[in-house]
Amino acid sequence: MDWLNYHHLFYFWTVAREGSLRKASEKLHVSQPSISAQISALENALGEKLFRPSGRTKVLTETGHMAMGYAEEIFSLGREMMSALHYHPGSRPARFSIGVTDSVPKSIAYEIIRPVLHLRPAVQAICREEKIDTLLGQLAAHRLDIVLADEPAPSDLKFKTFHHPLGTSDVTFCAPATLAARLRRNFPQSLDRAPALLPTENTAFRMALESWFEAQRIRPQIVAEFEDTALMHRAAEEGLGFIPVYTVIVAPSVKHYGWKKIGRATDCAGHFYAITAERKLKHPAVLAITEHAQFRLFA
Secondary structure: OOOOOHHHHHHHHHHHHHOOHHHHHHHHOOOHHHHHHHHHHHHHHHOOOOEEEEOOEEEEOHHHHHHHHHHHHHHHHHHHHHHHHOOOOOOOOEEEEEEEEOOOOHHHHHHHHHHHHHOOOOEEEEEEEEOHHHHHHHHHOOOOOEEEEOOOOOOOOOOOOEEEEEEEEEEEEEEOHHHHHHHHOOOOHHHOOOEEEEEOOOOHHHHHHHHHHHHHOOOOEEEEEEOOHHHHHHHHHOOOOEEEEEHHHHHHHHHHHOOEEEEEEEEEEEEEEEEEOOOOOOOHHHHHHHHHHHHHHOO
16 A cells, blocks of 8 residues: 655645745745655655646646645644644533535525534534535545535435435525616516526526526526625626525625515525434534524524
8 A cells, every 4th residue: 555645745735835835945944955855755656746837836737736635634634633632631622523515505504504603512613615425425434424415415325324404495586786676577587588697507506496497488698607606696796697596595695795686486496404424313513403494594
């Protein structure tokens, strides 16, 4: 088995974060040739180049970006371990690791996990965002306690998971005032050929929208598609098109961004789930999430 030299990886990680050998050398108090030699040894072990030169800076190659992702996770876990072990036994807060799929809007995710942050005795929450496949793999490896998603776990997984419905939200369409006033007339047919900002096609949200558009015989003019709802909301601020918002968070969204409501699609809905490795929910933080979501947030 090939073993990873973590000393080499640490030097690579530092150069990638600092952007140059010079800055990494100043941070680590190690000579540039020494750092360069350590990175070369790592590249030889991996059989791939991790950097390419770009002026006076170092730019990650495709393999470098992949290695950087692993390095970030490795050293993050190391910091978590040291932090956890520095507590005296009995005084250390319970750790609760939450995975959030990148297709769940951040504002909904925060509202779902909010009760965990107020538990007494305190719980140390660790939130990670990734694709659902990656998060479920971490759940299977017991590195996560729960995964929050807008779709159930795939049925063809090689390990057992259980999904617990948290709730459902229909959709409200919003836009800046001028566009909203125009599209509010004759809604929903007014959305036909209207400029739209939508989630990408690989998301459950987009699939629900497409089904609703088809049922209404609407074909909006898609200006842009986004995996990140925060970016989609930012584009909507500039009046580039109308935007779909889950009704459960429409009130704070309208207040924050200054949008106006166009209309509500009560027959277009998104579903949210807590995915765990155990059928019976026992962890106090998991119970806090499910009970809050089911009886308050989505009630």
